Amino acid sequence: MNDYVQEVGALTTRWVKRLSRERFSLLFTxxxxxxxxxxxxxxxxxxxxxxxxxxTPNYIAFLTAGVVIMTILNNGLAGxxxxxxxxxxxxxxxxxxxxxxxxxxxxxRFLFVMAITSGQVLVILGVAYLYGVHPVTGLGxxxxxxxxxxxxxxxxxxxxxxxxxxxxxxxxFFSMLGxxxxxxxxxxxxxxxxxxxxxxxxxxxxxxxMTWAIDAVRPLILTGWDAAVPQIGxxxxxxxxxxxxxxxxxxxxxxxxxx
Amino acid sequence: xxxxxxxxFAIEVEGLSKTYDGAVTAVEDVSFQVSPGEVFGLLGxxxxxxxxxxxxxxxxxxxxxxxxxxLGMDVVEQADAVRQAIGYVPQERAIDRFLSGREHLQLLAGxxxxxxxxxxxxxxxxxxxxxxxxxxxxxxxxxxGGMKRKLDIACGLLPNPKVLFMDEPTLGLDxxxxxKIWEHIRQLKARGITIVLTTNYLxxxxxxxxxxxxxxxxxxxxxxxPKELKSGLGGDIxxxxxxxxxxxxxxxxxxxxxxxxxVKAVSIKQHLxxxxxxxxxxxxxxxxxxxxxxxCRLEFVDFHRPRLDDVFLAHTGRHMKEDA
Numbered sequence: 001m002n003d004y005v006q007e008v009g010a011l012t013t014r015w016v017k018r019l020s021r022e023r024f025s026l027l028f029t030x031x032x033x034x035x036x037x038x039x040x041x042x043x044x045x046x047x048x049x050x051x052x053x054x055x056t057p058n059y060i061a062f063l064t065a066g067v068v069i070m071t072i073l074n075n076g077l078a079g080x081x082x083x084x085x086x087x088x089x090x091x092x093x094x095x096x097x098x099x100x101x102x103x104x105x106x107x108x109r110f111l112f113v114m115a116i117t118s119g120q121v122l123v124i125l126g127v128a129y130l131y132g133v134h135p136v137t138g139l140g141x142x143x144x145x146x147x148x149x150x151x152x153x154x155x156x157x158x159x160x161x162x163x164x165x166x167x168x169x170x171x172x173f174f175s176m177l178g179x180x181x182x183x184x185x186x187x188x189x190x191x192x193x194x195x196x197x198x199x200x201x202x203x204x205x206x207x208x209x210m211t212w213a214i215d216a217v218r219p220l221i222l223t224g225w226d227a228a229v230p231q232i233g234x235x236x237x238x239x240x241x242x243x244x245x246x247x248x249x250x251x252x253x254x255x256x257x258x259x
Numbered sequence: 260x261x262x263x264x265x266x267x268f269a270i271e272v273e274g275l276s277k278t279y280d281g282a283v284t285a286v287e288d289v290s291f292q293v294s295p296g297e298v299f300g301l302l303g304x305x306x307x308x309x310x311x312x313x314x315x316x317x318x319x320x321x322x323x324x325x326x327x328x329x330l331g332m333d334v335v336e337q338a339d340a341v342r343q344a345i346g347y348v349p350q351e352r353a354i355d356r357f358l359s360g361r362e363h364l365q366l367l368a369g370x371x372x373x374x375x376x377x378x379x380x381x382x383x384x385x386x387x388x389x390x391x392x393x394x395x396x397x398x399x400x401x402x403x404g405g406m407k408r409k410l411d412i413a414c415g416l417l418p419n420p421k422v423l424f425m426d427e428p429t430l431g432l433d434x435x436x437x438x439k440i441w442e443h444i445r446q447l448k449a450r451g452i453t454i455v456l457t458t459n460y461l462x463x464x465x466x467x468x469x470x471x472x473x474x475x476x477x478x479x480x481x482x483x484x485p486k487e488l489k490s491g492l493g494g495d496i497x498x499x500x501x502x503x504x505x506x507x508x509x510x511x512x513x514x515x516x517x518x519x520x521x522v523k524a525v526s527i528k529q530h531l532x533x534x535x536x537x538x539x540x541x542x543x544x545x546x547x548x549x550x551x552x553x554x555c556r557l558e559f560v561d562f563h564r565p566r567l568d569d570v571f572l573a574h575t576g577r578h579m580k581e582d583a
Contacts, residue, residue: 003372010369014358021357021398090353094414097317097424098370099342 007100011108015082019116030120033071034127038063041191042131053196056222064128065218066190069210071120072149073184076156077177079113080164084173087164087257106161106250113157118146133221137228141220144232151239152213158246165253189214212238268292269422269453270299270316274325277311285311286477288325293455293470295421298448300468301457302567304579308477309457310426316455317347317424329422343371346420348411350427356400360391360410363399364417371418385413389443405436412443423447425456429463441467461567461579473574480574489565492573494523494535497546500559501530508555515549522546530558 019026042060049059056062083105086092095105125135125142135141167173185191187201188210194202205211216235219227270293277285286308293299301309314320315327318338327334329341355363361382368378386392389409399407408428415423428444429437444467447454458464464471465485472482481488501509513525513532521542523535536542539562550557571579
């Protein structure tokens, strides 16, 4: 147990150090979702969005839940990137030749991605707060939002690592990321409610775990606990299935990497 | 650590094979033994199966067939115990360019479960061993190729290994750095560490290795000390290249040279005569005499002691350099 804590600690420290030396990357990672989506996109569509359909006083209030989950999506899907490069340059092999538990590398990635993601969610909620979006469920609600994000993030990070271990080249990896990320966003309730979508898109959006996460986060920000609790119940079940599936994929890919 | 030493060998590989995705065979029926304290080389061109063999030995690749034991421990069944006992020096690219040299070692100290209060002293010791103390806190991005290699070796030595595995230890290095790395490897041997290295440099195998296995196409072609392998070729090598107009005389000339004293063997390769002699200094005049007597003109004469390249050629049918 002590050994495990030491391994995971050493590995997580490495991820933190790497990020702290990539200042620009850190800045863009933190700023991108709130600048691009919340501020630009939110203000851009403020007047075209129909408040009767989004059922909020303004579009940014509607969009906040979507941006929170989009951030988790993008961080999670990118969560395997460092391991991808480690695999390609042989660093992964160096680590695997040491007497560590095979899960500690994966665990360190989870811890790191989850910590970054939680910080980002707080930044996004803070910026939204400045635009007058005050979560009605208060700090308790914010804590639940982060927990929902972590539940979703575990599966995504696992999926990303599964991809990192299986792809032949990092070009493939980034193509797949691009291919997954935008459709996941458009085919979800991030930008418009399902009721406003064409039927076939709404149908696909319901198969997207992201939709369920957003639909649980949104009432925590806009309406209150009464509306949120049933959605939270559903999202826990959806995420349990999603996470189990992604972890299974990751375990399979990891074993294959080890020959 | 509970070592169960199963034999007199530090490493025993028996009938090892590895097939990827059930189709591509990387190594086939590879067997060799390494004695404690030896420097053992796996020599071959790129893609020969050296690195695959090494990856099985460091437990990151499961063999498809056969067995491999390190210090008597099976690399599959007792992988964790093997990992505890070995050090690994990967190819130079396996450096995190955002970390300093010391931070690499701190990470590995965590992965080898070295207690925090011992780690700092241990790290200082391995840094001193490779003369990298003064650059230890610089970010690895700024390291030269030679410095990266030194850091790799320091990383490999951190766990105090009994067996050190090195993948192409001097690949891409300038001459001066290469000689320094060789010097480090000799020092490690003097400390009693068993070293297994892969290389596609003939002079490296020749200079450093006590014994080596020549690998080509996934198979071990021959195993022995550089000296044994070279003397196994049957003498020094004299090569005569005949002028193209005299090709019809080559048979007769070969017969005549075979009869000279000191000539061990003669073989014809188109317009080349490959002659093995006990001593070129003593035999060359007689050979040249036979050439003159047959009225042959020579384009080129070459004579040399057998080199590992000749050994490679003799066992694989081609020159090593063609693949480098």
